[in-house]
Amino acid sequence: MSPFPPSNGLITPTMSSRTIALPGQPIGPTNTHNIGSGTHIAGSQLHASIAGPLTTTPSTTKPSKAATLSIARPTGTLLPEVGTVVLGKITRTNPRQASLNILALGSTGAHVLREPFPALIRQQDIRATEIDKVKVSESFRVGDVVRAQVISLGDERSYYLSTAKNELGVVMATSEWGNQMVPVSWREFWDEKMGVKELRKVAKPV
Incomplete structure (x- = not known):
């Protein structure tokens, strides 16, 4: 069996329930999601404009069911080390x-x-x-x-x-x-x- 299972093309690095988006990565279709901060539209997909945790905010208006996808810039200072x-x-x-x-x-x-x-x-x-x-x-x-x-x-x-x-x-x-x-x-x-x-x-x- 191949170690590379079928995918929908949206490869999303995750940690627990938090999804990390990387610049240029497709994060969801525009017909079911609204554009938020840190994202942009390319074709029929929303894409990440920056790297950071992806946040999904449910719609508060009816009858719309579209959620808003946004990405916040991280805080704090981290440095790569040997072995990382x-x-x-x-x-x-x-x-x-x-x-x-x-x-x-x-x-x-x-x-x-x-x-x-x-x-x-x-x-x-x-x-x-x-x-x-x-x-x-x-x-x-x-x-x-x-x-x-x-x-x-x-x-x-x-x-x-x-x-x-x-x-x-x-x-x-x-x-x-x-x-x-x-x-x-x-x-x-x-x-x-x-x-x-x-x-x-x-x-x-x-």
Whole structure:
């Protein structure tokens, strides 16, 4: 049985009953939800504009049943440390490394950061095996949300991260046609609308 179960394309990091939204993530259809602070409309879906806990406020008017979805900016100061699992968003790639912004701490993104921290995933830190055959372009693309582990505080510019464990890698990806995709194997995401697959270093669900 595949470790990657069917999904509706809305991959939501959660901690207990609290849902953590990441920038660009679809959070609900517009026909059943109203737009709130920290969200925006793209097509028929509401999307997160910022990272933070997602709040659903039931409607107080009748006969409308639509609830309002909003995202609040987190408070307090948190810093990634060596060994910490983080969630980040890929900002650019080249043949040697992928650059990303760390947005939240914890495997489910339970602790959202007030400000993003820059980080790098080097080619040799993407996978644990066949390192010499790893291609950054077949592992990550700009806009991907990645679960990774801090392996070094790096320099004053960037943390160094690794995805060299099965549970680390891409957790949310958009196809080149702009559609939310679902994971179908350890190295592929599936665009259900276009019927095509794209290569990624896929994170095994936790």
